[in-house]
Amino acid sequence: MNLSQKLGYPEETKLLLIHADDAGLSHSENRATIQALEAGFVNSYSIMMPCPWSFEMVNYAKNNPQFEHGVHLTLTCEWENYKFGPVAPISEVSSLVDKNGHFYKSRADFFSNAKATEVKKELRAQIERALHFGLQPTHIDSHMYSVGVSPEFLEIYKALGKEYNLAVFLNKAFIESVNLTSESFDFENDIVVEHLHIGHYDYFVKDEQKKYYSSVLDNMVPGLNAILIHPAFDDDEMKAVTINHPNFGSKWRQIDLEFFTSPECKLKLEANNIQLITWKEIKGLNN
């Protein structure tokens, strides 16, 4: 029985989550995420609780429970001039921050410094903050997949999902760290996204990002697929957030917004018999 069947669909069903990461990051990201959700095919998103614009997105989420939303657990801040740090008191999670109290920029620096007890404390604080605001999240996922740098952090992430009864976004493709391979990780009892699709810098620089997304939809295979996108506008705010960081920069993000609100996307979802799936269905299977 494959995952499609376990989820109650015929064996050959191409199941797809189109997931907008990074809501709450900036107003530009919020505005574009909302536009994408309302266009109809992006069917879930997740909110970065440590970010300056999370409150705006939280208010939207509470007023629009029809859109499934998760907590985009955040342990890094990759931007140059736009900085944020922990939700937990800094004195209690000091291994997660640089000398300015901001999250580290890279997964490598995060990995070199982070203590597991503090990772756990901070991730819990982010989930608790979402609940404090009255959100009813369906899932958790991990910004820059930083929980994938060690089996220990991944276990913390999975345990928190269980504790809070939240689906846990898991995939094998993003796991990487010093001296680790995906074999180090135990996914035996988990629902794992089998086919993860995300834009790549090579396509972006060749101006082939939309072509890539089209091809993902045209070549989708049965099973559980996810496309991770980062909709935002290529506007002044987002240019400044992503300055000197074209990879996942403002231009990239506007392309994501354009493609996943386009008639072409809609047509390709229909023509390829792609079935959008919800976190509630995935979570139901886990329980």
Place this chain on the structure above:
Amino acid sequence: MNLSQKLGYPEETKLLLIHADDAGLSHSENRATIQALEAGFVNSYSIMMPCPWSFEMVNYAKNNPQFEHGVHLTLTCEWENYKFGPVAPISEVSSLVDKNGHFYKSRADFFSNAKATEVKKELRAQIERALHFGLQPTHIDSHMYSVGVSPEFLEIYKALGKEYNLAVFLNKAFIESVNLTSESFDFENDIVVEHLHIGHYDYFVKDEQKKYYSSVLDNMVPGLNAILIHPAFDDDEMKAVTINHPNFGSKWRQIDLEFFTSPECKLKLEANNIQLITWKEIKGLNN
């Protein structure tokens, strides 16, 4: 001897600070503040350390020491969807925040809740943060003049200026609180801005804000004058920051930017023999 004379100018000199508040609030505010500074007549500004975009402005300040900058001490957050809170650990300044850990929106709510010891701790933390980043501020001033709600807070503010050897922006016009009058405050040994000019909602709604600024320049009297402005763009980010808050909203702020970068402003400064003055001069007098 009037204040102009004390500052080394002839008695009839019209001294003026054109001061941009709220740098660091948002990228839009930073971009416009920088544009105003570089246009040449806005001659000082101050940075809100608790705000999401402070780091960008701090970097600019460090690279551009020719523009005098202060710390815009912040104890309130008047915005609806864009929230920020203390620099000090929340557990140590809990009287300054609402149930979400954000600063109160109004001076009245701040006044009803704030403990003096915590006001002092938070203001100190904001100055220390500026120093930690390597800033060399010339002065401190107070966002929404919230230190003016009680003589006790005002004394804390003045004492911090003394301790850190920073000029203290003082004026009588903004002092207000329950059961207090400006007579409750002791300014005997202080340099006080004698003539404070700031836009007013009545002018804004009548589309007379530029006319007001023109008239301020045309009718300026000798002594120490200050014009407080809030340059930003009426763009998507700033519209969202200031949503439902036209008073000091994005439109207002773009008018500030336009007027104080205009040839008209330049001409009026010259025609009226207005002398721009620096904080270093004011500070020199205090020492």
